[in-house]
Amino acid sequence: MRSPFGVANVADPTEIRTLSQPGNNPQLPAGVAVRSRCNAKEGGxxxxxxxxxxxxxxxxxxxxxANESVGARLDAEGWDGFPRFLAALFFVAVDRRFGETADRLGVIKFVADLRVQYDGGPEIRAEDAESLILATIDPxxxxxxxxxxxxRIQAATVQRILTDEALADAELEALLADAGRLTSRS
Structure with a gap:
């Protein structure tokens, strides 16, 4: 089986797997698997x-x-790790939407549609969004x-692509868990 990152999913003894239990974590539905990788350098x-x-x-x-409520909690507790997690999700979303061979015109059209959808929200400069997406496709x-x-670009792009895909709950959870694992790597 291959992950959305294009690498085989293999058993790894440094990987810890826990399942949420009803009432243990109100942020996770019961039975959702959460995995993390042990960082051998830090020993934790x-x-x-x-x-x-x-x-x-x-x-x-x-x-x-619910998003506003969680955001308020994160404002109080800290957003530690969010930039890396968002960057991982952005990579996955762009790869899912465009693959490795997207053309510039397809990216320009996507960004134009994205900016129309978020009209009235935070400014997203077209040239910047196009450059960031194209650089993700072609490093x-x-x-x-x-x-x-x-x-801003990463958040809007992730929301647009993953919302448009209308992922089933299990697919979305797997994608979020994969991005979380990618984020946990040092």
């Missing part, structure tokens, strides 16, 4: 906060009241974009 687990996964899940599902391309703009 480097786990992504379940709240970050829940935040993205509610964003993709359009549950904006030989370069870009000069502020971190703030990168975050």
């Amino acid at each position: 687990l480097k786990m992504i906060k379940p709240e970050l996964i829940h935040y993205v899940r509610t964003m993709i599902r359009g549950d904006y009241a 030989s391309l370069d870009y000069a974009i502020s971190q703030e703009m990168i975050g």
Whole structure:
């Protein structure tokens, strides 16, 4: 079986698997598997906060009241790990939408549609979004974009692509868990 990252899923003794139990974690539905990789250098687990996964899940599902609530909790507790998690999700989403052979015109059309959808929201500059997406598809391309703009582009792109795909719950959970594992790597 292959993961969305194009690598085989193999058993790894450094991987820890836990299942949420009813009432143990209100952010995760019962039975959802959460995996993390043991970081041998640090001698401990480097786990992504379940709240970050829940935040993205509610964003993709359009549950904006829950998303605001989780966002407020994260504002109070800290967003540690979110930039890496969002970057991993962005990579996965762009790969799912465009693959390795997307043409510039397809990316331009996607960005134009994305900006129309988020009209009235935070500004997303077309040239920056196109450059970031194209550089994800072709790593030989370069870009000069502020971190703030990168975050906006990544969040809007992830939401758009994964919402448009209308993933089943199990598919979405697997994708979020894979991105969490990718994020946990050092």
